[in-house]
Amino acid sequence: MSVVQPTLRAHGTARRALRARLRNWALGLLGLAAAVGVWQLSSGFVGSTLMPGFAPSASDAWTILTGPVLSQDLIPSIERTLAGFAISAVLGVSVGLITGYYRAAREWTAGVFDFLRSLPTPLLIPVALTLFGLGGNMVVAVIVTAATWPVLINTANATRALDPTLVDTARALGLRGPAFMSRVVLPAVSPQIFAGLRVAISVSLAVMVVAEILGGSSGIGYFIANAQQSFAITDSYAGVLILCLLGWAFDSFFLLIEHRLLAWQRGTVGGGQHV
Amino acid sequence: MSIDGAPASRQADVTPAHRPSADGALRPGRRWHAPARAVGGILVAIALWELISVSGIVKAQALAGVGPTASALVTHSGRLLSAAGGTLEAWGVGLGIAALLGITLGSLVGRSPVAEAFTEIVVRMMRPLPSLALIPVAILIAGLGLKMTAGLVAFTSFWPIFINTRYGVQQVDNLFIDTARTLGLTRARLLLRVIVPAAAPLIASGLQVAISLALVVTVSVELVSGSGGIGTFVMQAQQGNAVPTMYAGIISGGILGWILNRGFATLSTRMLPWANRLEQR
Incomplete structure (x- = not known):
């Protein structure tokens, strides 16, 4: 990675950088167009109703988004995803801080946590189905069993690797207990927590879909599975397209928040990395 | 462990390589x-x-006792083993394809700024796509069976491998590359003998993510489609109201995941002894 020295950031360099960015965007859009073109062409080539082209799928997605499916399926799905994500975030950060900071807690839980996080969580869907029945609570519960781990592990690893000078200074200044955790440890590990949260949001979305396919009574996953079973094939493609956009929106929104909230630590840690 | 408290990975896309413990x-x-x-x-x-x-x-x-679950594990051990074998087969085929494609394309795209810019938006849209939503579509196109499961596994686990390889290849010290060029290595040899080994620790952490992801996808397809394997075993037990059997299936899935994760972690620290040194630099 080339590090641009501040003295070199003259006018010409800035303009060249802008031009390079514009070129990259143009290339990226070209790539997107190429991908869409390949989809359209291959569906025309196959000529089967099982593989509708991009254009009918996209227009169908638009009809779905403006129709009753939006409030019946999409909004409940988003709510479940966010609820599961929020519970996972709180759980993951608080347990991660404890197991990261206290050696005994870490060692006692290591075996159990190792096993539980290796467990492919969709296997728990049948259990959640018997516990919560069909519907929203089941989906949220399954999301929590999956999305907690990336947050927990990132938080614990970062807390474990805390700078001893930072810890000692805070201790010498008399910070203890919750104040110490929330004002010293939490800010120091927040970059990794965010990295974990970003993984967790996409995990939440993915798990939400399987849970809804298997045991939803509403939701976008239910919609896609239903469309497939009733051979409304364009509908199920449209559903996937909508989910693709949703995932992208969550991810971009997340990067934006991260950029804002962590603006203070850019330049103070890690050195000349500009993401 | 890094002592400066610097984040292990500033790019959230990229999974950090393993760090040695102090x-x-x-x-x-x-x-x-x-x-x-x-x-x-x-x-x-x-x-x-x-x-x-x-x-x-x-x-x-919803919850079987420890005793009944243990005895179910013993009585169904034969069926569980063959179910685990079925799961492993689809997992392995899919992951193998993903690794081959992900490492090859990742190292090529990582070395070419134009190729990277060209694929960037598509990659950013595909990466957060919940691929499990593709299960119904995949069943439509490929029908039930190994081909469909392995294809979906390959599609899903391609992304972490590709993204980590691309990043790893970009992180290679220019000194290595310049030295190799001075010594007259051809482009192909430079890629194979210098760049890919130097990027191997990051490729390995991409693979580590892909291993669990592939298992999740395999099991999900089995749950949804009833095509055999651990997922179908658990689903059938639940439908037959055989709670201890269901728990035996879940535990076997956990053990399988644990063995795969642990096995790969041990293997990669053995085979990539330079990973820790690179991380500490």
Whole structure:
């Protein structure tokens, strides 16, 4: 990675950088167009109703988004995803801080946590189905069993690797207990927590879909599975397209928040990395 | 562990490579503590499980006791093993394809700024796509069976491998590359002998993510489609109301995941002894 020295950031360099960015965007859009073109062409080539082209799928997605499916399926799905994500975030950060900071807690839980996080969580869907029945609570519960781990592990690893000078200074200044955790440890590990949260949001979305396919009574996953079973094939493609956009929106929104909230630590840690 | 407290990975897309632990080295006399406590923790968890199931807080249709689950594990061990074999087959085929494509394309795209810009938006849209939504579509196109499961596994696990390889290849020290060029290596040899080995630690952490992801996808397809394997085993047990059998299936899935994760982690630290040195630099 080339590090641009501040003295070199003259006018010409800035303009060249802008031009390079514009070129990259143009290339990226070209790539997107190429991908869409390949989809359209291959569906025309196959000529089967099982593989509708991009254009009918996209227009169908638009009809779905403006129709009753939006409030019946999409909004409940988003709510479940966010609820599961929020519970996972709180759980993951608080347990991660404890197991990261206290050696005994870490060692006692290591075996159990190792096993539980290796467990492919969709296997728990049948259990959640018997516990919560069909519907929203089941989906949220399954999301929590999956999305907690990336947050927990990132938080614990970062807390474990805390700078001893930072810890000692805070201790010498008399910070203890919750104040110490929330004002010293939490800010120091927040970059990794965010990295974990970003993984967790996409995990939440993915798990939400399987849970809804298997045991939803509403939701976008239910919609896609239903469309497939009733051979409304364009509908199920449209559903996937909508989910693709949703995932992208969550991810971009997340990067934006991260950029804002962590603006203070850019330049103070890690050195000349500009993401 | 990094002592400067710097984040292991500034790019959230990229999974950090393994870091060596300083804990054990500091107090060599108490090394046995950690594994003993881990085992103790598992025993405590099993005791808690039994306590909850006996107390009846959770209804019996949802939670089997420890004893019945253990005996179900024994009586169904044959079926469980063959189910695990089926799961492993789809997992392995899919992951193999993903690794081949992900490492090849990742190292090529990572070395070419134009190719990277060209694929950037598509990659950013595909990466957060919940691929499990593709299960119904994949069933439509490819029908039930190994081809469909492996294809979906390959599609899903391609992304972390590709993204980590691309990033790893870009992180290679220019000194290595310049030295190799001075020594007259051809482009192909430069890629194979210098760049890919130097990027191997990051490729390995991409693979580590892909391993669990591939298992999740395999099991999900099995749950949804009933095509065999651990997922179908658990689903059928639940539908037949055989709660201990269902738990035996879940535990077997966990053990399978644990073996795959642990196995790969051990293998990659053995095979990539330079990973730790690179990380500390």
